[in-house]
Amino acid sequence: MTSYEESYLNTRPQSLCHMCGKCCRVVTTPTPYNKLKRMAFQGDEGAKDFLSIFVPYESIEAAREVDAGVVDNILNLLKADNPDLKEDEMTFYCCKYLQDDNKCSNYENRPALCRHFPSTPWAIVPPGCGFEGWLFGKxxxxxxxxxxxxxxxxxxxxxxxxxxxxxxxxxxxxxxxxxxxxxxxxxxxxxxxx
Ligand code: SF4
Ligand code: SF4
The missing domain is CATH 1.20.5 (Single alpha-helices involved in coiled-coils or other helix-helix interfaces)
Structure with a gap:
């Protein structure tokens, strides 16, 4: 972890999280699913952590049925940076440990990527996330x-x-x-x- 990340994480007020579960229910990564699987196979810890908890939706539409607001927010922000982004090459995921009451059934053992989310001021968070205003300030x-x-x-x-x-x-x-x-x-x- 860089000192930038460390100092950011040390000041991040965890109490802002209102545990809506949105960041566990519909997420994506800039890395395509097949590449993530290859990276995990080759021992990449980040990819292994991610795939140990997140299960891909069958399609973007399936993810939209769960939370269209989160899917479209992510796509709009990514497209602002990359207008050539191809939606059909994107994969969205849901965590297998998320319960219906939005609580994590693996909380004590959740991987670092969960404990650190949102891991930089520039992370994409779901609309309505408790960190939105604070991240804007950062x-x-x-x-x-x-x-x-x-x-x-x-x-x-x-x-x-x-x-x-x-x-x-x-x-x-x-x-x-x-x-x-x-x-x-x-x-x-x-x-x-x-
Ligand atoms: S979306 Fe934001 S407020 Fe909701 S659980 Fe995730 S970090 Fe917490
Ligand atoms: S392991 Fe827990 S905190 Fe991490 S994404 Fe899954 S439900 Fe959310």
Missing amino acids: REEDKERVRHAKEELLELELLKSKYDEPKILNKISSVEAKLHRTIDFYKKYGSENW
């Missing part, structure tokens, strides 16, 4: 961090034009590299456009 903090890094880069650019001493320029370069690393870290969430 995403805004990430964006602010990146905007601040971009501002600092502009200021350093100006500073560079005022100095020609190698020692100072080297120091500026190392600060620039650090700021670029911050921006790159959030690239997969769209930091280039923040």
Whole structure:
């Protein structure tokens, strides 16, 4: 686990979960089902954990019959990032341990992926999830961090034009590299456009 995930998980208020069970009843992954099975066969712990609890629905329609709101929310968000997404290549799953009263019958032994969900501020959560508002705030903090890094880069650019001493320029370069690393870290969430 990276320190980013650790510090995020340490501050995440678990009490916000109102145990609706939606994130156990209709879920998907960016990795196709057949690939997940291959990964599990090859010993990938994450894939093994996932397939040890989640059972695929026969079709997207079958998942929609259970909770169309969750299915369409996920598809809409994924399509916003990838307009070429093919729905018929997606697989939705339900956990075999979820009970009719929305409680987990495997709570004490649930895998890390359950204990950590939502595992980043950028995780897709079902509409109405108790974490929605809090995650929005955390995403805004990430964006602010990146905007601040971009501002600092502009200021350093100006500073560079005022100095020609190698020692100072080297120091500026190392600060620039650090700021670029911050921006790159959030690239997969769209930091280039923040
Ligand atoms: S969808 Fe959100 S509120 Fe509902 S059980 Fe999952 S984490 Fe908790
Ligand atoms: S193991 Fe429990 S917490 Fe994890 S998805 Fe299944 S029902 Fe939900």
